[in-house]
Amino acid sequence: MxxxxxxxxxxxxxxxxxxxxxxxxxxxxxxxxxxxxxxxxxxxxxxxxxxxxxxxxxxxxxxxxxxxxxxxxxxxxxxxxxxxxxxxxxxxxxxxxVPAIKPAAALSKSRVFGVLGTRATVRQPYVDNLSREFAGDCTVIRHGSHELVMLAERKLRGEQTAIADYAAILDGLFSQPRGEEIDTIVLACTHFPLVETELAEAAGRPIAFVHGGxxxxxxxxxxxxxxxxxxxxxxxxxxxxxxxxxxxxxxxxxxxxxxxxxxxx
Structure with missing residues (x-):
């Protein structure tokens, strides 16, 4: 070597x-x-x-x-x-x-957590398997967003992004049944940790964000x-x-x- x-x-x-x-x-x-x-x-x-x-x-x-x-x-x-x-x-x-479902399950107190990724990621059987293996006692709510990928790209280019846009994306999780109980969100796209600060502000309540870096x-x-x-x-x-x-x-x-x-x- x-x-x-x-x-x-x-x-x-x-x-x-x-x-x-x-x-x-x-x-x-x-x-x-x-x-x-x-x-x-x-x-x-x-x-x-x-x-x-x-x-x-x-x-x-x-x-x-x-x-x-x-x-x-x-x-x-x-x-x-x-x-x-x-x-x-x-x-x-x-x-x-891969999505950090195991650490999210260990962290969640409400036993309800979200998985925020691309549409291609959140529909994969791989995510089903991780949820069964590591989060069997949890409700796992998924939402796929290409828009959040675009926001992260824009941020790295130095462009301004609006908190309202992040809030609308999070509503894709929070508006689902039991979404109001979510206390942890897996950032299941490597773009998404780049806008974690904006997501935390847009959430409007304490949320733990988990990723695998x-x-x-x-x-x-x-x-x-x-x-x-x-x-x-x-x-x-x-x-x-x-x-x-x-x-x-x-x-x-x-x-x-x-x-x-x-x-x-």
């Missing part, structure tokens, strides 16, 4: 930054490549067949370009749909991001334990799988995470 071999993060947008940040806290000298699949954005609007075809092929192409030591699929939708096909296709450690960071650290790293943090590198749109507005937000080198693929 060469110290310069990076950790490769894949997300269609900026949501993976909520996973990158805790990884950087645990492994501050790790070389980082953040691949943004703009041409495939948004994953939450894709079919299962589209993602099981696209994600393994794209990661195979990226591995030809980047000699990564480990891949993080920093997207809940891609993970719950395409994680197994990726692991079958690539002989490298793969870490996925810290657990994923611990898993990455475990899988790379004992491996060499550079003596100092190297510049992070972004690869845009381009859809032809202007990436300039994204760069200041990425630079806040130490990503200062940019290229298109």
């Amino acid at each position: 060469d110290a310069s071999q990076p950790l490769l993060f894949l997300d269609p947008g900026v949501g993976g930054l909520s996973i990158l940040a805790p990884v950087q806290e645990l492994l501050p000298n790790a070389p980082i490549v953040y691949a943004m699949d703009q041409a495939g954005y948004p994953y939450g609007q894709k079919t299962e067949a589209e993602l099981t075809g696209r994600v393994p092929a794209l990661l195979g192409r990226l591995m030809e370009h980047v000699d990564a030591r480990l891949i993080v699929i920093a997207c809940n939708t891609a993970s719950v749909i395409a994680l197994d096909p990726v692991r079958q296709a690539l002989d490298i450690p793969i870490v996925g991001t 810290e657990g994923i960071a611990r898993r990455v650290a475990q899988l790379t334990e004992g491996q060499p790293w550079p003596d100092a943090p190297p510049p992070g590198r972004a690869i845009f799988i381009s859809d032809g749109s202007d990436t300039t507005p994204l760069k200041p937000g990425l630079e806040r995470y130490g990503i200062t080198e940019f290229e298109a693929l």
